[in-house]
Amino acid sequence: MKHVPMQHPSNEDLFAYRDGELAGEKRFLIEAHVVSCATCRELVDGMSGIEADLKSRPDQVGEEYYARMTESVLGKIGAKSAAGAGAGAKSQARAIPAAEDAPRVERRRPDMEPEAEGRRRHLFPWFGVVGAGAAAAAVMVVVVMLAQRQGEWIRAPRPASAPEEPFEDRADSLAEPPEFAPEGPAAGAKQKLEVGALDNKRAVEREEAASGLAKENAPAPPVLGEDARARRSATASEKDAAVETRSANEELARGERQQSQKVDENLVAQKKMSATPQAMQAPSATAAAGDIAGGAPTDEYAAVLRAHGLPPVYDPARVSRDALLKAENDLRYLYMAGRAQTDSARVRLYLAEAARAKADPADSAAVEGVIHHYWRAIRLARKDPAVSAMAWRRLEEYQRETGRAP
Amino acid sequence: MASERPDRPDRTTLSDGELVRLIRGGEVDAFAELMRRTQRAAYRLARRITRRHEDADDVVQDAYVKAFRALDRFESDRPFGPWFLTIVSRTALTRIRDGARRAAESLDAPGYDGGAPLSERVADPGQDAEALERRLRIEQAMASLSDDHRAILALRVEGDLSYAQIAETLNVPVGTVMSRLARAREALLAALGEVRTMEPPRS
Numbered sequence: 078m079k080h081v082p083m084q085h086p087s088n089e090d091l092f093a094y095r096d097g098e099l100a101g102e103k104r105f106l107i108e109a110h111v112v113s114c115a116t117c118r119e120l121v122d123g124m125s126g127i128e129a130d131l132k133s134r135p136d137q138v139g140e141e142y143y144a145r146m147t148e149s150v151l152g153k154i155g156a157k158s159a160a161g162a163g164a165g166a167k168s169q170a171r172a173i174p175a176a177e178d179a180p181r182v183e184r185r186r187p188d189m190e191p192e193a194e195g196r197r198r199h200l201f202p203w204f205g206v207v208g209a210g211a212a213a214a215a216v217m218v219v220v221v222m223l224a225q226r227q228g229e230w231i232r233a234p235r236p237a238s239a240p241e242e243p244f245e246d247r248a249d250s251l252a253e254p255p256e257f258a259p260e261g262p263a264a265g266a267k268q269k270l271e272v273g274a275l276d277n278k279r280a281v282e283r284e285e286a287a288s289g290l291a292k293e294n295a296p297a298p299p300v301l302g303e304d305a306r307a308r309r310s311a312t313a314s315e316k317d318a319a320v321e322t323r324s325a326n327e328e329l330a331r332g333e334r335q336q337s338q339k340v341d342e343n344l345v346a347q348k349k350m351s352a353t354p355q356a357m358q359a360p361s362a363t364a365a366a367g368d369i370a371g372g373a374p375t376d377e378y379a380a381v382l383r384a385h386g387l388p389p390v391y392d393p394a395r396v397s398r399d400a401l402l403k404a405e406n407d408l409r410y411l412y413m414a415g416r417a418q419t420d421s422a423r424v425r426l427y428l429a430e431a432a433r434a435k436a437d438p439a440d441s442a443a444v445e446g447v448i449h450h451y452w453r454a455i456r457l458a459r460k461d462p463a464v465s466a467m468a469w470r471r472l473e474e475y476q477r478e479t480g481r482a483p
Numbered sequence: 484m485a486s487e488r489p490d491r492p493d494r495t496t497l498s499d500g501e502l503v504r505l506i507r508g509g510e511v512d513a514f515a516e517l518m519r520r521t522q523r524a525a526y527r528l529a530r531r532i533t534r535r536h537e538d539a540d541d542v543v544q545d546a547y548v549k550a551f552r553a554l555d556r557f558e559s560d561r562p563f564g565p566w567f568l569t570i571v572s573r574t575a576l577t578r579i580r581d582g583a584r585r586a587a588e589s590l591d592a593p594g595y596d597g598g599a600p601l602s603e604r605v606a607d608p609g610q611d612a613e614a615l616e617r618r619l620r621i622e623q624a625m626a627s628l629s630d631d632h633r634a635i636l637a638l639r640v641e642g643d644l645s646y647a648q649i650a651e652t653l654n655v656p657v658g659t660v661m662s663r664l665a666r667a668r669e670a671l672l673a674a675l676g677e678v679r680t681m682e683p684p685r686s
Contacts, residue, residue, distance in 0.1 A: 088668070089661045089662050092661075092668055123672070124668055127621055128639075128640045130617065130618050134618075134622065136526075136527070138526060138536070143523065146518070146544060147518050150514070150544055150551075151514065151515060153544070153547075153548050154551045
C-alpha cells in the first residue's frame with residue numbers, strides 16, 4: 078500500500094470522504110489515512126455522531142399540521158379547479174416569486190461523485206461511491222435476498238428501476254465464489270447462496286445452524302452456472318438480483334489459481350501501523366491474527382457487528398447510521414490487518430467500483446482509477462486464489478481493452 | 484393518511500413521475516400525494532434554516548407553490564424529493580437573507596402544536612440524562628451558528644442533499660460547498676467545546 082499519506086488530510090477532504098463525495102484515487106488516499114489515523118477517525122466519527130443527533134431531533138409539528146398545510150397549498154394552486162399544472166396557480170392574485178428557485182440540470186465536477194439521489198452516501202461510504210444507481214441497487218438487492226433467505230430481517234423495497242446496461246459487471250462482481258469452505262459449527266449446515274457477500278453468507282449459515290432452520294433451499298454444492306439459473310426463478314427479487322451471475326460463477330468455478338500467494342509487503346507494513354480499535358479487543362479468539370483461508374474469521378467479523386448492535390445481515394437503510402459507520406470503521410481494521418481473511422464483500426466492492434469507473438468515461442482519472450481498483454481487489458484477495466484470479470483476469474482484460482500492457 | 488381527504492383517490496402506490504404526469508394532465512389534487520411524501524423533510528429543513536415555525540411554514544408553502552409552477556421543468560424520471568428540497572432551501576435562504584425576523588428559537592418554547600417544549604421532546608423514552616444533555620447541547624450549538632453555517636449544515640444533514648445539489652442550491656461551485664461545509668462543521672465542533680483547529684496538526 079504505497080499510498081498511505083504521511084500528513085493528515087484537510088478537514089474538507091475528511092468530511093467529503095465521510096459524506097461519500099470523493100471518488101477515484103483521492104477517496105482511496107483518504108480512506109487509507111483514516112484507517113490508520115486515530116485522530117482523523119475520531120474527527121470523522123465525532124461529526125457523524127453529532128449529525129446523527131441533529132437528524133434524529135423529534136418533529137416539532139404533527140400530522141394535523143401537515144394536513145392543514147396540504148389543504149392550504151392545494152387551495153393556492155387551484156387544485157379544485159382541476160386545471161392543468163400551472164394554470165391554477167397563474168390565476169392566483171398573490172404574486173409568488175417566479176420559479177427561479179427550481180433547480181436545473183445538475184452539473185458535476187469530474188473528481189466528484191456523479192449525482193445520484195436517494196443513495197446513502199454518508200451512511201455507507203464505500204457503498205455510496207459504488208452507488209450511482211445500478212450498483213447501489215445491486216447491493217440492496219443482495220441485502221434483500223439475504224434477508225429473504227434468513228427470513229427474519231427487515232425486507233427492503235426493491236429499487237424501482239434497476240438499470241440494465243452496466244449491470245453485468247456489477248452483478249457478477251457481487252457473485253458468490255465457490256471455493257470457500259466454512260468450518261466450525263456451521264460446517265454441516267451449509268447453505269449455498271449464489272449471490273451474496275461471503276461474510277454475510279457465513280453469518281447466515283451460522284444463524285441458521287443455531288436456530289435449526291430448515292435447509293429447504295440448500296441443496297448440493299452449487300453447480301454454479303446452471304444452479305444459479307435454475308434457482309433464479311425462485312422469487313422475483315432473486316430473479317432480478319441474480320441476473321448475469323453466470324459469467325462470474327463460471328469464471329470462478331474454473332478455479333484458476335494464477336495469483337501467487339506472496340504476501341504484499343505494503344499490506345504487511347500497513348498492518349503494523351494499524352492500531353487495534355476498542356471494539357476488536359474483545360472478540361473471539363478463533364480468528365487469530367493472520368489466519369489463512371479455511372479459518373473462521375467471520376466470528377470476529379460478526380463480533381464487531383454485534384458489538385455495534387448490528388445483526389449479521391443488515392439493510393443499510395434500516396440500521397442506525399451511527400452504529401453502521403462505527404462498525405464499518407472497525408471492520409476495516411480487520412481487513413487491513415488481514416484478520417478478515419479474504420474480505421469478499423470488500424473485494425467485490427472494489428470490483429464494482431472498477432466497473433463504475435469503466436462505465437463513466439467522463440471521469441478523467443477513469444483508466445487509472447479502474448486499474449487501481451483492480452489492484453486493490455487483487456491485494457485484498459491475495460489469500461483467495463479464485464477471487465484473486467478473477468480480479469487478475471479482469472485487470473488483464475481491461476488493460477488489453479485500453480491498449481495497456483498487462 | 485391523515486392528509487388525504489376522503490374524496491381524494493389513494494395514489495400512494497404511484498411513483499413520483501407518475502404523479503407528476505397526472506398533475507400535468509390536469510389532476511392537480513395528485514399534488515397532495517407529492518406533498519405527503521415530502522412535507523416532513525421540507526418542514527424540518529426549513530425550520531432548521533429559519534429557526535421559527537412561522538417562517539418555516541411560509542417557506543414550505545411558498546416552495547410547494549413554486550414547485551407546482553415549475554413542474555414542467557421537473558424531469559419526471561427523477562425523484563421529486565431532492566429537487567423539491569433545493570427549492571425549499573433556496574426559499575428559506577432568501578427569507579433569512581431578506582432580514583426576516585431572526586429571533587433565536589428558544590429550546591424551552593412550547594411546540595407549535597401546543598405540545599411539550601423541545602427540551603422534553605428531544606428526550607427519547609429510556610434515554611439517559613447524559614444523552615439528553617448531549618442532544619440539547621448539540622441543538623444549542625447548532626442554533627448558535629451563523630445563518631450561513633447553519634444553512635449549509637441543514638442542507639447536508641436535514642436535507643440529505645449531495646454536494647452537487649447544495650452547490651446548485653447555493654449557486655456556488657462544488658469546491659466552495661466542500662470548504663464551507665468544513666468550516667460550518669468546525670464551527671459546530673467549536674461551539675460544542677470540541678475544539679478543532681482549522682487543520683489537524685501535521686505530522
